[in-house]
Amino acid sequence: MRLSHRWSRASVRFDEENLVSCAGLVPVMALAERARMSQLVTEKVEITNAPIPSTGANPAGKVAAIVAGMVAGADCIDDLDVIRHGGMKRLFSGVYAPSTLGSFLRSFTHGHVLQLTAVLRAMLATLATTTPVLAGVEQMTYVDIDSLLRRVYGKKKRGARFGPAKVGGYSLLLRGLSPLVATISSPLAAPLIAAMRLRGGNAGSARGAAGLLAEALNTAKAAGARARILVRADSAYYAGAVVSAARRAGARFSITVTHNRAIQAAIATIPADAWIPVRYPGAVEDPDTGELISDAEVADTGYTAFAGTRHEITARLVVRRVKDQNHTDILFPVWRYHAFLTDTTQSTVDADLTHRRHAIIETTFADLIDGPLAHLPSGHFDANAAWAVCAAISHNLLRATGSLASVFHATARGATLRRHLVCVPARLARPQGRDILHLPQHWPWADAFTGLHAAATGPPHAA
Numbered sequence: 296m297r298l299s300h301r302w303s304r305a306s307v308r309f310d311e312e313n314l315v316s317c318a319g320l321v322p323v324m325a326l327a328e329r330a331r332m333s334q335l336v337t338e339k340v341e342i343t344n345a346p347i348p349s350t351g352a353n354p355a356g357k358v359a360a361i362v363a364g365m366v367a368g369a370d371c372i373d374d375l376d377v378i379r380h381g382g383m384k385r386l387f388s389g390v391y392a393p394s395t396l397g398s399f400l401r402s403f404t405h406g407h408v409l410q411l412t413a414v415l416r417a418m419l420a421t422l423a424t425t426t427p428v429l430a431g432v433e434q435m436t437y438v439d440i441d442s443l444l445r446r447v448y449g450k451k452k453r454g455a456r457f458g459p460a461k462v463g464g465y466s467l468l469l470r471g472l473s474p475l476v477a478t479i480s481s482p483l484a485a486p487l488i489a490a491m492r493l494r495g496g497n498a499g500s501a502r503g504a505a506g507l508l509a510e511a512l513n514t515a516k517a518a519g520a521r522a523r524i525l526v527r528a529d530s531a532y533y534a535g536a537v538v539s540a541a542r543r544a545g546a547r548f549s550i551t552v553t554h555n556r557a558i559q560a561a562i563a564t565i566p567a568d569a570w571i572p573v574r575y576p577g578a579v580e581d582p583d584t585g586e587l588i589s590d591a592e593v594a595d596t597g598y599t600a601f602a603g604t605r606h607e608i609t610a611r612l613v614v615r616r617v618k619d620q621n622h623t624d625i626l627f628p629v630w631r632y633h634a635f636l637t638d639t640t641q642s643t644v645d646a647d648l649t650h651r652r653h654a655i656i657e658t659t660f661a662d663l664i665d666g667p668l669a670h671l672p673s674g675h676f677d678a679n680a681a682w683a684v685c686a687a688i689s690h691n692l693l694r695a696t697g698s699l700a701s702v703f704h705a706t707a708r709g710a711t712l713r714r715h716l717v718c719v720p721a722r723l724a725r726p727q728g729r730d731i732l733h734l735p736q737h738w739p740w741a742d743a744f745t746g747l748h749a750a751a752t753g754p755p756h757a758a
Contacts, residue, residue: 314381317367318721318732319713319744321386322751323696324363329751330421330695332688333359335414345402356389357399358411358685363387364396365689368713370669372397382723400678408680412490415688416514419479419487422691423518426750427705428698431483436520438511438546439478439486439527439656440537442500445664445671446471453676456497471496472671474663474683475503477511478656479518485706486659487694488687489514493671493680500531505540512544525549525639527653533636535606542608549637549650552600552612561598562614562632569594570616573644591617593647600636610638613646662690662709693717699750700743715740716747 327333333355340358342351364375375393384390391399403411423429444460446469457468473494478486489511492503508526515524524546528537530553541548552558570592598612616630635650667686671679693712697704700716707715722733738744 312382313385313723314720315383315386315723316380316720317377317717318719318734319696319717319747320363320367320378321732322699322744322748323366323692323717324359324387326422326426326695326699326751327359327362327418327692329425330418330692332362332414332418335417336411339413339417340407340410342402342407344404347398347402350395350398350402353389354399357391357396358414358688360389360391361396361400361682361685362689362692365667365686366693366713366717368666368718370667371672372400385723397673397678400673400681401675403675403677403681405677405680408493408677408684411681411684412492412510415491415684415691416489416510416517418688419489419514419691420517422487422695426695426698427484428487428691428695429479429481429484429518430698430705431481432479432515432519433521435482435522436515436524437480437527437652437655438489438508438515438524439480439653440476440504440508440511440532441529441653441656441660442473442475442494442498442531443660443664444469444471444473444496445668447496447671449674452671452674452679454493454495454679456495458496458498469496472676472679473498474668475500475507476656476659476687477507478659479511479515479520480655484698485694486655487691488659489518491683491687493676493683501534501537504528504532504534505536508537508540509544512541512546516544523547525649527650529653535601535604535608538600538608538636539606547637547639549635549639549646549653551633551635551650554632554634558598558612558634559632561596561612562634565594565596565614571643573615573647591615593643595643595646598636608638610636611646612636613643613650615647658708659690662693666690666709666713696747696751700740700747704743716744719744 336355336358340354345351364378367377369375369377372393375396379390444458447455454472455470457470458473460467460469473496475492477490479489480486490507492507526541526546526548528550530551533550533552538548573591573593593615595611595613599609601607612634614632614634616632637646639646673679693709697707697712724731
């Protein structure tokens with residue numbers, strides 16, 4: 296593509312008041328209102344002790360402005376100015392300046408963040424019942440829990456501590472903050488965030504996991520999980536409290552175990568003829584070496600975990616072994632073992648494949664990092680915690696938006712949804728008193744946008 300010579304020296308003027316760059320916010324925010332976001336914030340979030348009383352006023356409008364900015368691609372407080380250009384004030388009421396929204400976030404305390412988290416859970420339940428965003432959840436529900444470290448650079452940022460992170464396959468200690476996240480998905484639906492909690496960068500991965508898991512399981516049931524619920528986690532969450540939280544809620548579990556002498560002794564009891572060859576549908580990454588592998592053998596045995604504690608439980612220890620690629624030149628193979636504890640009734644091979652799909656939570660992390668969690672923008676810890684919960688709300692809204700647009704967009708990446716459905720330029724017009732949005736001719740995803748707009752702004756219907 297080459298620039299036409301006619302326009303190579305054209306003058307540029309930012310003076311068109313009837314243009315907007317993100318017309319997709321119209322159906323997205325209509326969907327947010329259908330999910331009762333403003334009503335829920337009004338009912339649950341009450342900021343009465345702000346240093347400046349006006350900063351805590353109208354929390355519903357300010358939360359909506361923050362979420363709208365995040366949906367449009369804002370990843371810091373200054374970027375929230377994206378909702379204040381052209382004809383945006385004609386499209387939406389309650390358009391706030393970034394400085395106002397920043398002051399609002401800094402008025403949050405830990406209790407207010409918990410109130411906002413209640414809004415997140417209630418909105419997810421409503422979205423699940425009014426859109427197909429969690430299609431298939433009534434047959435099978437997966438609840439995945441994991442954490443990540445979001446690196447920060449300001450030494451005065453509250454809560455920022457050195458914590459473990461992997462960069463290029465190497466384990467490093469980086470200064471940051473650590474969000475703990477629980478997602479809900481089904482065999483047909485992409486993950487939605489059921490619970491999120493921001494912690495200090497040096498927090499242990501499992502700190503607060505049992506309580507967060509209990510919240511996520513309650514949200515899953517409110518979102519329509521009626522039958523089987525499976526909790527999946529890696530070895531950082533191999534703890535009696537986490538397993539007990541799953542069992543109290545009537546859910547099954549599949550959790551990677553930490554290797555110790557007891558685990559090694561249990562693996563040694565597996566007969567040589569019990570190993571079943573398995574070929575994975577796609578290559579998976581060896582968690583120890585980082586190499587991609589496609590062949591393995593699996594077997595299982597009984598194992599009593601957390602013996603002698605109130606969390607003691609006997610379940611299946613499913614073990615996957617792969618040949619050590621560092622010892623390929625010897626007569627007998629050297630195996631690497633990876634085991635997880637589960638109480639499912641699936642076959643050994645199916646249980647292993649299902650457990651490995653826990654990695655789907657990484658797609659949620661990728662969307663957050665490529666979106667509103669690219670930064671944790673404030674020096675105040677509770678402001679960042681509120682920002683993280685708003686990021687979770689915007690993630691769920693985008694997922695619901697995609698589910699209404701098309702089958703492709705139902706599982707598309709967040710950046711794709713923004714590019715196809717949200718950041719669509721439009722011109723506002725009002726011929727004969729009728730409001731019309733003129734969008735680009737030959738927009739490649741016009742059909743998906745039209746279907747989304749009709750579903751989000753038309754009469755509500757059950758999913």
